[in-house]
């Protein structure tokens with residue numbers, strides 16, 4: 292999944308989408324996931340990275356990632372062809 | 374390297390400035406304990422969902438209400454409205470504080486008797502009393518509040534068989550300036566029905582007219598409506614004095630004081646706008662004291678306050694079953710308490726707190742119960758932190774009507790515990806089991822399925 296071009300993210304979790312003018316806030320885990328997407332990692336890579344860094348089971352992060360991606364799509368923050 | 378604590382990823386769209394349709398964001402801090410007891414411990418021991426009631430909180434509310442009235446009017450008596458919460462342990466807390474019982478059915482009447490309430494201190498309201506129930510109440514000297522003319526005639530007949538003269542009051546309905554006007558119970562003041570009933574009672578010579586009663590409605594947000602009601606009942610009492618030289622013993626203003634809950638559709642929280650006991654007491658007492666009632670024979674003032682005395686004394690603990698994303702992007706959380714045990718979620722936007730250390734990230738959430746029914750929604754919109762499966766939430770102000778109006782529907786009713794004044798947790802109603810339901814069913818022989 293690819294994040295839309297142009298999206299600006301601050302280190303504090305503030306996200307701005309210049310094509311719509313909308314702003315968002317992210318929690319640290321949300322910010323982390325977005326930065327992995329921006330780096331171009333795929334879901335499997337993200338899931339294993341997250342398990343290395345956080346106290347989280349694979350099941351939980353997989354479920355949350357799925358949900359999170361849906362929200363990003365809903366807010367039109369990702370390319371929809373994935 | 375130590376791993377970081379994980380929390381669900383979260384993104385919120387920022388809206389420019391204005392508070393949302395559902396008012397200002399009410400930040401509800403985490404409530405790890407209810408009435409001093411850890412939520413986790415309660416759930417471990419008694420399961421989830423779980424109603425938790427505080428004895429101390431009931432006693433405090435009662436004393437506050439009693440003080441508001443007794444400091445303004447010389448002669449005050451509360452009667453506990455059984456339908457509001459008739460768990461025997463709860464009734465007996467009120468009785469031990471001095472409350473009489475106010476009941477509206479034969480079943481509730483028997484419950485009060487079983488709780489050892491002096492039958493003379495039971496007020497029997499309601500439009501549907503049977504001959505047997507009326508006869509028992511009459512023989513016991515209970516206070517029978519007559520709702521309609523048919524009941525008045527019924528009672529005159531029963532008086533022939535009764536071992537003592539029935540002690541009665543009439544229920545009066547009236548315009549107190551509030552909408553909707555409750556006119557389906559009792560006799561109307563403005564159109565003269567109340568006087569018709571009084572004349573009939575006095576001329577029959579068979580009944581002791583002890584008092585005058587009204588219950589103007591429920592969750593009344595304007596205290597002044599009670600002032601109007603008190604004035605009108607005082608007028609009737611004065612008329613009785615003049616016409617029949619009859620002094621009534623009491624004026625009963627019913628229930629209906631608002632609790633601290635927030636009504637659906639209300640922009641401001643009930644905790645900010647519901648009148649206090651002092652405001653209600655001021656309106657009622659000054660109306661009675663300013664009436665033409667003689668100071669040396671002021672009637673007893675009876676109050677049948679229900680929800681305002683018990684709502685805030687109970688919480689419902691519920692556990693998160695799952696999270697979902699709705700098609701419009703909104704988060705939905707499913708918890709294990711449904712509207713079958715949370716009847717008042719049809720009226721109120723109950724305040725809801727997370728029960729564990731909450732993150733600062735909050736999201737507008739729909740809170741659903743576990744029933745496979747579209748109506749099963751506890752809150753259409755509530756600002757909650759990220760909750761995980763297995764987390765708990767605490768639902769506030771559930772003490773009134775839920776534990777009586779609940780339905781055995783789809784799931785069984787859960788445990789109810791009381792945190793007593795010593796801080797001990799006591800089970801006061803056991804969760805239902807299959808047997809609670811099956812026990813009452815009968816299977817016709819030919820429908821029994823036998824496997825070979």
Ligand SMILES: Cc1ncc(COP(=O)(O)O)c(C=O)c1O
Nearest residue numbers: 454588591628629677678679680
């Ligand atoms: C006759 C009567 N008294 C008292 C009450 C208690 O009302 P509330 O819980 O609103 O105080 C009711 C409730 O409907 C009632 O019908």
